[in-house]
Amino acid sequence: MKNKKITYRNNIQKKYLNLILNKKLDKKYSNILKHIVTNLDTKKDTLHSLSKKFKFNFNTKDLNKFKKFKTIVVIGMGGSILGSEALYYFLEKKNKKNFLFFNDIDEDKLKKLKTKKDLKNILFIVISKSGNTIETLSNFFALDIVKKNSKNIIIISEKFDNTLYSLSRKMKLFHIEHKNYIVGRYSVLSEASMVPAYLMGVNINRFRKNLLNHFQNKNRKFLKESSIMLTNLLKSNKFKNLIFFNYASRLDKFLYWNQQLIAESLGKKGKGFLPLISKAPRDHHSLAQLYLDGPKDKIFYIFSEDTNNDKKIRIQKADQRMNFLHNKNLTQIKDAQRNAFIEVLKKNNIPFREFKIKDFSESTLGEFLSYFMLETAIIGRLLNINPFDQPAVEQIKVNTKELLV
Numbered sequence: 001m002k003n004k005k006i007t008y009r010n011n012i013q014k015k016y017l018n019l020i021l022n023k024k025l026d027k028k029y030s031n032i033l034k035h036i037v038t039n040l041d042t043k044k045d046t047l048h049s050l051s052k053k054f055k056f057n058f059n060t061k062d063l064n065k066f067k068k069f070k071t072i073v074v075i076g077m078g079g080s081i082l083g084s085e086a087l088y089y090f091l092e093k094k095n096k097k098n099f100l101f102f103n104d105i106d107e108d109k110l111k112k113l114k115t116k117k118d119l120k121n122i123l124f125i126v127i128s129k130s131g132n133t134i135e136t137l138s139n140f141f142a143l144d145i146v147k148k149n150s151k152n153i154i155i156i157s158e159k160f161d162n163t164l165y166s167l168s169r170k171m172k173l174f175h176i177e178h179k180n181y182i183v184g185r186y187s188v189l190s191e192a193s194m195v196p197a198y199l200m201g202v203n204i205n206r207f208r209k210n211l212l213n214h215f216q217n218k219n220r221k222f223l224k225e226s227s228i229m230l231t232n233l234l235k236s237n238k239f240k241n242l243i244f245f246n247y248a249s250r251l252d253k254f255l256y257w258n259q260q261l262i263a264e265s266l267g268k269k270g271k272g273f274l275p276l277i278s279k280a281p282r283d284h285h286s287l288a289q290l291y292l293d294g295p296k297d298k299i300f301y302i303f304s305e306d307t308n309n310d311k312k313i314r315i316q317k318a319d320q321r322m323n324f325l326h327n328k329n330l331t332q333i334k335d336a337q338r339n340a341f342i343e344v345l346k347k348n349n350i351p352f353r354e355f356k357i358k359d360f361s362e363s364t365l366g367e368f369l370s371y372f373m374l375e376t377a378i379i380g381r382l383l384n385i386n387p388f389d390q391p392a393v394e395q396i397k398v399n400t401k402e403l404l405v
Contacts, residue, residue: 005359008222012351017232025228025382032381044181046388049189050211050370057177057191063198069123074196075102076127077135079184082257083193089253090365096201102139110142119145125154127192129178131162134400146171156191183388185261188369206362211370227375231382241298242275247338248305258372265376265387281337300352304338
């Protein structure tokens with residue numbers, strides 16, 4: 001499937017698919033899609049952020065007072081922060097501010113930030129859907145910046161009796177409600193990522209321009225084909241690993257968001273893919289041997305960009321052995337490496353998919369994010385699992401709290 005901004009392509013051989021199962025999944029898919037489309041406009045639906053009727057829980061006019069900050073620190077975990085980090089790097093040429101992301105417990109990184117004498121001149125956006133995320137609260141409190149009426153703190157959490165919301169009320173901090181029916185990894189187009197995006201200086205309304213493109217004729221066919229095909233491969237138990245082979249550095253953080261989306265949504269009841277991120281062409285020289293000649297349990301997602309680097313290579317006349325590189329630019333070399341890798345996949349009948357970005361804009365990213373959200377949710381339903389919960393993760397949280405009490 002091609003459009004002006006993104007190319008989507010599947011290359012998965014029919015021999016890997018159970019055609020009888022395909023027919024059963026086809027019928028089930030129609031019911032699932034109908035359910036999604038029918039409920040998309042419902043305010044309590046997890047995918048409601050894709051709806052044209054979706055409304056933010058904030059007014060951009062209220063955020064304008066924070067535009068004076070040149071450095072912004074975002075504190076969160078998982079889906080609460082991976083989305084805004086993906087936006088920041090995807091749209092790096094449009095960003096007008098310096099952003100730092102705290103999405104782990106990193107004492108050295110925290111100490112480095114605390115040594116700055118101008119913490120009052122830094123805006124802190126603290127995001128936790130539950131308002132009780134241990135890592136987020138630990139980083140926030142370790143900074144020791146909370147004072148009554150602090151003008152450099154934004155809290156985003158659910159609006160009920162939780163730590164962050166209670167703190168915002170007690171200390172009179174600026175608070176934005178996180179919708180309680182949208183889980184973290186599906187929150188990228190809601191308050192959790194759109195507040196940071198607005199303060200980056202990008203146009204948050206443009207993210208919504210192409211969100212429902214996947215329901216149009218050609219796009220609809222690709223979404224259906226892909227969802228059924230991947231479910232079929234999962235049910236075969238032959239393919240356990242998704243390798244995100246990435247030739248576009250601006251997609252690095254997007255892939256971390258996508259990794260969580262797929263792993264946390266589909267990894268249940270003994271099912272699921274393990275999504276692994278690989279950087280290309282670097283990993284041609286480290287992991288490709290295993291990928292291509294090791295266990296045949298992998299599906300490759302090839303990510304690339306359609307850009308042009310005008311800087312040409314000049315080969316010294318003294319050495320003619322590398323003349324084939326002369327007058328080539330870096331884009332041509334990287335494209336050749338990608339195409340060479342794809343040819344090897346084809347030759348060895350290894351299943352793969354291609355995604356090529358032609359335009360790094362808000363609307364393109366909105367379309368890309370929404371595609372994977374829809375595809376993942378549909379696969380979950382085809383597998384008879386709930387793609388919107390994470391019971392194993394919740395157990396880790398409970399155990400951690402018990403060990404600390």
